[in-house]
Amino acid sequence: LKEHNAKSLWHPMAHPADSLANPPTIVTGARGVSITDVDGHEVVDAVGGLWNVNLGFSCQPVKDAIAAQLDVLPYYSTFRGTTNDQVIQLAEELKDFFAPDGLSRAFFTSGGSDSVETALRLARQYHKIRGQEGRTKFLSLKKGYHGTHMGGASVNGNANFRTQYEPLLPGCHHIPAPYTYRNPFNESDPERLAQLCLQALEDEIAFQGAGTIAAFIMEPILGAGGVIPPHESFMPGVRQICSKHGILLIADEVITAFGRTGSWTGSRHWGVQPDLMCTAKAITNGYFPFGAVMIADGVAEVFESDESGKAAIGHGYTYSGHPVGAAAALACLAETKRLNVPENAAARGAELHEGLLALKDKYGLIGDVRGGHGLMCALELVGDHVSKTPIDKKTIGMVQEVAYQSGAMVRVSGPNIILSPPLVLEAADVSTILSALDAGLAAAS
Ligand code: PMP
Numbered sequence: 001l002k003e004h005n006a007k008s009l010w011h012p013m014a015h016p017a018d019s020l021a022n023p024p025t026i027v028t029g030a031r032g033v034s035i036t037d038v039d040g041h042e043v044v045d046a047v048g049g050l051w052n053v054n055l056g057f058s059c060q061p062v063k064d065a066i067a068a069q070l071d072v073l074p075y076y077s078t079f080r081g082t083t084n085d086q087v088i089q090l091a092e093e094l095k096d097f098f099a100p101d102g103l104s105r106a107f108f109t110s111g112g113s114d115s116v117e118t119a120l121r122l123a124r125q126y127h128k129i130r131g132q133e134g135r136t137k138f139l140s141l142k143k144g145y146h147g148t149h150m151g152g153a154s155v156n157g158n159a160n161f162r163t164q165y166e167p168l169l170p171g172c173h174h175i176p177a178p179y180t181y182r183n184p185f186n187e188s189d190p191e192r193l194a195q196l197c198l199q200a201l202e203d204e205i206a207f208q209g210a211g212t213i214a215a216f217i218m219e220p221i222l223g224a225g226g227v228i229p230p231h232e233s234f235m236p237g238v239r240q241i242c243s244k245h246g247i248l249l250i251a252d253e254v255i256t257a258f259g260r261t262g263s264w265t266g267s268r269h270w271g272v273q274p275d276l277m278c279t280a281k282a283i284t285n286g287y288f289p290f291g292a293v294m295i296a297d298g299v300a301e302v303f304e305s306d307e308s309g310k311a312a313i314g315h316g317y318t319y320s321g322h323p324v325g326a327a328a329a330l331a332c333l334a335e336t337k338r339l340n341v342p343e344n345a346a347a348r349g350a351e352l353h354e355g356l357l358a359l360k361d362k363y364g365l366i367g368d369v370r371g372g373h374g375l376m377c378a379l380e381l382v383g384d385h386v387s388k389t390p391i392d393k394k395t396i397g398m399v400q401e402v403a404y405q406s407g408a409m410v411r412v413s414g415p416n417i418i419l420s421p422p423l424v425l426e427a428a429d430v431s432t433i434l435s436a437l438d439a440g441l442a443a444a445s
Contacts, residue, residue: 001026001038025404030057033422033429035409043404046421046433047411051223051255051376052281054423055335062287062331069327078108078321086326093333094292101265102273103294108326110319112254112280113147115291116217119250119276120151121315122293123215126248129302129310135214137171139204139247143179143225146217146252146278155217158225173208175200177222178230181368181380182388194231201241210245215276217250220266224255226416227370227378235270248275248299254291255376258282258336259423262346262374269373275299285332290325341423345374348425352377355434356419363441365391365399367415375425379417379437390415395444403440408433410440 005023010016014024029036033056036042048054055062069086076084091106098104107122109115120138127135140146144157153162154169157177162168178197180188187193205213220235222228242249251274256266260282263269267277276299280291303311319325353371356379360366367388371377381391381399400412410433411418419433 032056032058033425041405043436044408044421044429044432046408046419048375048420048422049286050281051260051420053286054258054260054282054341055285055332055339056422056424057286059285059287059332059335061335062285062328065327065331066287066324069324073323075322075324077318079316083321084323084326086323086330087321090326090330090333093330094294097333097337098265098277098294101267101277101294102296103277104297105295105300107293107295107313108321109280109291109293110317110322110325111147111289111291112278113149113152114317115254115278115280115293116146116152116155116252117149118293118315119217119252119278120155120215122276122295122299122313123248123250125311125313126299126302127214129306129308132211132246134211135246137173137208137213138169139173139175139201139208139213139216141177141218141222141225142174143177143222143228144174144217144219144252145222145224146219147254171208171212173204175204177225177228178234179222179226179228181370190231191233194234194237197230197234198237198241201238205241205245205247210247213245213247215248215250216242217252219252219254220256220270220272221261221373221376223376223420224413224418226380226413227376227418229370229373230270232270235267235272239272239274242275250274250276250278252278254278254280255420258332259342259345260374260376260420262342262349264342282336283332284325284328287332288322288325288328289319290322290329292329339424342374344425345423348421348423348427348430349374349377351427351430352419352421352433355430356437359434359438359441362438363445365395365441365445371419375419375421375423377419379419381415381417398444399437399440401440402443403436406436406439408436410437 006019011019026038035045140155142157146152154172157174185196251267257279261269275296277294284290356369367382368380383389
């Protein structure tokens, strides 16, 4: 395997030449909250698969549900005319789960990028049904990540995911994120920064013309952009501005739904009800590619009461409402509720955040520590504290490598070390992650 690694496959989000020079670790097994590589080295997975393995890797009820469903109905189309019992049951369960978020209808997809694409399309269609054909543009946050389809890439805030694929969707504009460590306003107070970003949103809407904008899409806590929690006033402020201008608010909760922030959803964490919510990842805990867009009552009514034919949905995936995926999701939802995972995410997340703050006192390499909202944390590394020079690739790579040898898989994204472990983590696992990072930072300092 090692000899062939990267010679016959291209790795997502990697330069093919880098992968040849530096072949990725080959993971051969996983159990509980740990993974094992081809050399038999076992570590705590502080990445949680890819923000999705909330329940760990040994979730027996999910495995049983998948096995049982494979025997009964492994697949059938949900396009026109046919559906299946699992997907109906799942939609009912999700309706209850998301009731506090004001969301009552589900449209199923095969993953996060598909959920984003679906939400963007439904947002445009919603305005067309209402005779507002001019509302086609999308606004989003700089540093936001919304997957890799052409629509999602267009609203991605990070230019590194856009420029290779331009021209993208026209009319997508990005406003400054409430990122206290670095921002165009030089403002480090979170509340004042939130106000400045909200003003930037108002200014952009005025500049574009409110009647040209379909939706604003945002993550309740920016994830891949470096775990950036906004001030508590930010998302409610966005909600208010969107409502005032007739712009739909799409919450991209591909990472944050199902407990990661210490709340059941990220929007609920901030007391906001979005118009559309994108989910995926933890909905099936990595056991099956699956996603759902949840739809608010008000949006659903516009579609369901249409008599012009404009509400016909010309969108869907072969695997929308896959019965095995739906069975997996039903079992994951039951486990998520039974274990009350947000409670553990909040408790372990607080310990992890506190430990990271202690590491900041020890290492000049750490410019910023972000977290405090469940099990999503990040360290932003710098070459120099005063000038905040971003860390070089080699040094951050060394932190990651030594941390891995010392017991924890952590993720590097630009200048950030990102931590998003399973939500069933125990206190001893938090200590393992912290001591592994300690070793990595010591080696690189
Ligand atoms: N939105 C967000 C917020 C994400 O973090 C991701 C994936 N990391 C996506 C969308 C895309 O999901 P997927 O990779 O499943 O297509």
